[in-house]
Amino acid sequence: METLSLLLSGFAVATQPQNLFACMTGVIAGVLIGALPGLGPSTGVAVLLPLTFGVNPVTAIVMLAGIYYGAMYGGAIASILINTPGDAAAVMTCMDGYPLAQKGRAGPALGMSCFASFIGGTISVIVFTFLAPALAEATLWFGPPEYFALMVMGLSTVSGLTGKSPFKGMVAMLVGLFLSCVGTDLVTGLPRFCFGRMELYSGIEFITVALGLFGIAELINLAAGADAQPQLKREDVKLNLRSLLPNRQDWAVSWPHILRSTGIGFFIGMLPGAGGTIASFISYSTAKRVSKHPERFGEGAIEGVAAPESANNAASVGAFVPLLALGVPGSATTAVLMGALMMYNLRPGPLIFTRDPEFVWGLISSMYIGNVMLILLLLLFIPLFVRVLDIPNHTLVAWVLAFILAGSFGLNMSMFEVGITVVFGAIGYLMKRLDYPAAPLVLALVLGNMLENSLRQSLLLSRGNISIFFTRPLSLTILLISAAAILVPIARSVLRAKPALEQ
Numbered sequence: 075m076e077t078l079s080l081l082l083s084g085f086a087v088a089t090q091p092q093n094l095f096a097c098m099t100g101v102i103a104g105v106l107i108g109a110l111p112g113l114g115p116s117t118g119v120a121v122l123l124p125l126t127f128g129v130n131p132v133t134a135i136v137m138l139a140g141i142y143y144g145a146m147y148g149g150a151i152a153s154i155l156i157n158t159p160g161d162a163a164a165v166m167t168c169m170d171g172y173p174l175a176q177k178g179r180a181g182p183a184l185g186m187s188c189f190a191s192f193i194g195g196t197i198s199v200i201v202f203t204f205l206a207p208a209l210a211e212a213t214l215w216f217g218p219p220e221y222f223a224l225m226v227m228g229l230s231t232v233s234g235l236t237g238k239s240p241f242k243g244m245v246a247m248l249v250g251l252f253l254s255c256v257g258t259d260l261v262t263g264l265p266r267f268c269f270g271r272m273e274l275y276s277g278i279e280f281i282t283v284a285l286g287l288f289g290i291a292e293l294i295n296l297a298a299g300a301d302a303q304p305q306l307k308r309e310d311v312k313l314n315l316r317s318l319l320p321n322r323q324d325w326a327v328s329w330p331h332i333l334r335s336t337g338i339g340f341f342i343g344m345l346p347g348a349g350g351t352i353a354s355f356i357s358y359s360t361a362k363r364v365s366k367h368p369e370r371f372g373e374g375a376i377e378g379v380a381a382p383e384s385a386n387n388a389a390s391v392g393a394f395v396p397l398l399a400l401g402v403p404g405s406a407t408t409a410v411l412m413g414a415l416m417m418y419n420l421r422p423g424p425l426i427f428t429r430d431p432e433f434v435w436g437l438i439s440s441m442y443i444g445n446v447m448l449i450l451l452l453l454l455f456i457p458l459f460v461r462v463l464d465i466p467n468h469t470l471v472a473w474v475l476a477f478i479l480a481g482s483f484g485l486n487m488s489m490f491e492v493g494i495t496v497v498f499g500a501i502g503y504l505m506k507r508l509d510y511p512a513a514p515l516v517l518a519l520v521l522g523n524m525l526e527n528s529l530r531q532s533l534l535l536s537r538g539n540i541s542i543f544f545t546r547p548l549s550l551t552i553l554l555i556s557a558a559a560i561l562v563p564i565a566r567s568v569l570r571a572k573p574a575l576e577q
Contacts (some may be wrong), residue, residue, distance in 0.1 A: 077204055084435025087132060088443055093436065096129075096137035097444050101451060104144020108161055109152050110477055115145035115161065115390070115407045123414055131418035132433050136440040138414055142407050143195055143390045143441070144448060146350060150187040150383055154180060156474055158289035163350035163386040165284050165516060166358040170371060170378030172292075177374050185318035185453075186328060186376055187383040192449040194336040194384030198391035199441045201340060216345060218531035219543050223552035224345070225525035228356055229518065230556040243514045246505070250515035253278050254522025261530050273490040280351070280520055282482045282495045287512040289478045290499025293471045295506060318453060320376065328380040331361045339385030343392025350386035350393075355517050357385035363559070391441065398422050398434060 087093065107118035118141050126134035149164030154171035167187065174183040216224075229247070256267045257277030268274040320328070335357035342353040361381035362371040371378045390407075397408045399422075415422055420430055427434055482495040505512055536542035543549050 080431060080435045081203060081439060083432070084437075084439035085442075087432055087436030088136065088439035092130070092133050093136050093440060094443070096133045097140045097440050098447055098451075100137035100140020100142075101144040101444055101447050104141040104146075105148035105151075105448075105452065105455075107141065108145035108148020108150075108164070110481065115142045118145055119407055119410045119414075123410065126414070131420055132436045134418065135411065135414060135420075135433070135437055136444075138411055139394075139437060139440065140444050140447075142411070143387060143444060146386050146390045147188065147191040147383070147448060147452065150191070150379070151184065154183045154187065154379070157292040158474055158478065159284055162281050162284060162520075163354050163382075163389075165288060165351070166354045166382035166513070167379055168288055169358065169513065170373070170375045173372070173374035174376065174379065179374070179376075181318045182320045182324055182376065183379050186320045186324060187379050188318075188449055188452045189320070190328070190332050190335075190380040190384040191387040192445050193332055194339060194386075194388040195391055195445045195448075196442070197333075197336050198340045198343075198388040199438065199445065202391055202395060202441075203438055215548055217546075218528045218535060219546050219549040220552065221345070221528035222525065222532055223543065223549040223556070224342075225521045225528060227552050227556040227559070228352055228521045229525070230559040242508075242510045246510050246512065247514040247518045250518025251522045253283070253515075254519050255526070257523075260527055261534075271490070273486075273488060277523065278494065278519070279482075279486070279491060280516070282491050283498050283519055284516055285478050285482055286495045286498025286500075287502035287505070287516060290475065290495065291502030291506055291512070293475055293478075294499060294503040297468075297471050324376045327375075328377045331357075331365075331377045331381040332384045334364075335361065335381040335385040336388045339388030340392040342385075343389030344395045350389035351520055353385040353389040354382035355513075355520070357381045394437075398426055398437075 088097070103122060104115065104118060108115065119138050122141060123138065126137060129137075145161060146163060149159055149161040150167045150171065152158045153164045153167040154175050157168050157172040159165045159168055171183050171187070174180065254277075256274055258265050258268075258275050265275055335353075338357045338360065339350065339353040342356065343350065358371075358378065358381050361377055362368045365371065365375075365377065367375070393408045397412060412422060420426065420433060478495065479492050482491045483489065502512055504510075505515075532542050533540070543553060
């Protein structure tokens with residue numbers, strides 16, 4: 075009852091006119107930022123942070139939080155309409171979102187991504203409301219061995235992303251793992267594979283690789299006329315509200331994946347450094363593995379949109395758990411938000427729930443309101459976003475390429491990043507022509523650095539004894555799940571092949 079009374083007092087704060095306006099402004103800005111390739115929520119929050127100077131702290135953080143979860147959905151718009159991920163967490167939405175649009179189902183794809191984001195975000199806020207302190211304590215159980223096991227589990231999902239050829243998928247994954255080794259060794263401080271280039275000392279930015287492999291590669295494909303499918307036209311997407319609503323069959327196949335991916339996303343979002351990108355990868359591959367029709371994934375499965383979208387929005391809420399309860403940012407965006415909190419003399423940690431209850435419960439209540447605003451605004455304004463399809467093919471390629479290059483330049487204000495994006499665009503086009511999947515490469519690049527660091531930290535803690543991974547119950551459990559994820563599909567394929575061989 076005490077939690078409910080605190081939540082009601084939070085709604086009294088969140089529904090004040092200035093806070094409602096700040097929430098709506100943040101959500102709208104977040105959707106626009108998420109839809110622009112290369113920006114993403116962390117960049118958007120950092121760029122718009124100066125606008126909150128001199129504003130009431132609650133109002134300021136409500137707006138910045140709105141930018142965060144608004145951007146998590148906004149990335150789906152460009153992914154579905156032009157196969158260019160607006161931010162890193164939207165990469166997996168490209169896998170089935172764009173094929174759905176090519177089949178004339180862009181409306182249901184956009185609608186499902188909107189509803190899945192709303193459901194994932196709202197369920198996560200409810201869990202956050204009642205269990206935040208207890209969940210924050212649970213994150214303390216994760217040390218380097220547990221993080222290593224979690225990264226292994228993430229890589230074990232690559233089998234669901236390999237496309238028609240597991241061998242080609244594994245080759246792409248190994249290339250991604252190699253690329254993750256580029257940069258300064260965090261243990262020894264020595265540069266690796268940098269070839270004297272200072273720009274590589276911090277490693278290869280994941281978003282530059284993703285923009286190249288997915289965005290520029292698709293633009294080259296369009297410009298070269300290599301697609302068997304014609305360019306998507308606005309007349310292929312009906313603009314009335316009814317056409318944006320997924321049908322009964324869409325909901326029937328998507329519901330289990332939405333609920334499962336919400337849990338996955340919220341849990342991974344709570345883990346510092348993991349975030350929505352890893353959550354969307356793992357939720358997508360899990361959805362494909364448990365699906366009765368895995369062959370539909372990558373060809374335009376509506377559940378392939380629902381799973382990653384519910385996961386990344388759930389992860390954005392989950393990232394607030396360690397931020398508020400422990401004072402530990404769970405993602406790059408919450409790291410920026412933590413700086414904003416400190417700037418407003420709000421010290422996140424266990425005492426913030428008793429020291430600044432008006433702020434905490436006002437923020438939590440604003441998330442409920444923000445999710446409702448998000449779904450209403452998106453259903454109203456999706457027709458405006460769809461107008462991008464009116465643009466002729468050659469003009470669209472030029473504009474999207476300009477946005478991609480501007481986004482990659484804005485990451486570090488460096489032309490070197492632009493060059494990397496262009497190079498990976500060419501590589502992505504070759505991979506597409508040779509039927510090498512890009513997703514395993516991107517997944518390995520995301521997980522590789524964390525995998526190596528947690529492995530080496532664990533071995534330093536145990537003085538080189540690998541039993542540390544098997545004597546800790548949580549890491550052992552996760553490793554067993556990872557082994558099962560790899561061995562069960564192999565066993566199934568062997569059992570299926572056995573009757574055929576006997577005949």
